[in-house]
Amino acid sequence: MQVDFSKIDPKKNIIIKGAQVHNLKNLDVVIPRNKLVVITGLSGSGKSSLAFDTLYAEGQRRYVESLSSYARQFLGRLDKPKVEYIKGIAPAIAIEQKVNTTNARSTVGTSTEIYDYMKLLYARIGRTFSPVSGREVKKNTVSDVINDVKNLEINSKWLLLAPIHLEEGRQLEDKLKVLLQQGFSRILVNNETVRLDDFSTSLEVTDQHSLDNKDVLLIVDRIVVKDEEEFYNRLADAVQTAF
Template sequence: MEKTEFTAIEDIVAEEQIEVFGARVHNLKNIDISIPKNKLVVITGVSGSGKSSLAFDTIYNEGQRRYMESFSAYARQFIGDMERPDVDKITGLSPVISIEQKTTNKNPRSTVGTITEVYDFLRLLYARIGEAYSYNTGKKMVKWSEEE
């Protein structure tokens, strides 16, 4: 009988990196990479260097495939099978989300933030967790209720 290894969710969360070994998706040539978790990571490179292949077609695809495997057989019959990316091993992968990848009309005033629409989400996040300071005095701003 073949032994199957299971990884506890606590072990995955405790890992500090996502490690990809032997990625060969599209134009990736058997690369190994470690990506820190709980950090803002930017993947850069020249056109055709495999940025999207690594982020979307390898890491995101594998995370989504693992999530779909957790569904019951009944639910999976309506979804269909997802292909495993051409990679030897991926470790430390937490549940994944992805911002929509799309092309633009090449507006010279567009930034990565406005193109991906992540700018709107960041503004909302910083509005909730941030503290506002006066531009003129540098003092912290406070909310006043109508009664005050």
């Protein structure tokens, strides 16, 4: 069946016309991009010639040619495959074919040496969703907090809290003294509001030593929800301080 290659979009497909590498006999083929494609066939049918000596060779060759002459000297050069033309090809990666030693804990990722790359891909590009709420886990911004506050009942009262981070080797009481000097006046201890200047007298000595910084939250601001620009401006400043 004759295919009109001029009507095929190279942005969605890899188009190979007239491949004659090794035992490929003037092969024409269209491979969809961004899909998992398996090349299968009998031994000697040209699978490796198509995958490695044609596709990979041309993708790698074009990528290397796009680099500076200084960078090219550190990379291996591949010969241009014998083909009429290839369109829609991207920079290519080929996994070396080899027999690994058997290990009971080996996985596809470790055997193909892509495990570390997959971890990096998921960590930097992937999106994390909570298994409980189903919502995307992301870093909130000041605007996100303000938008949530807009959904609260007008005139309802709330505390804007922030965790207290302790530097290594630093005591909680020393940190609270610094916060008092910075203008903060209240903390939340076991769901009870305590003034910073009354911290030593409000709690027993034994209670103070048993407290962890996770049990103490800084009260950044006490807010009464209003639908006013002045309120949102103040809230934005307070949220930025909490962050």
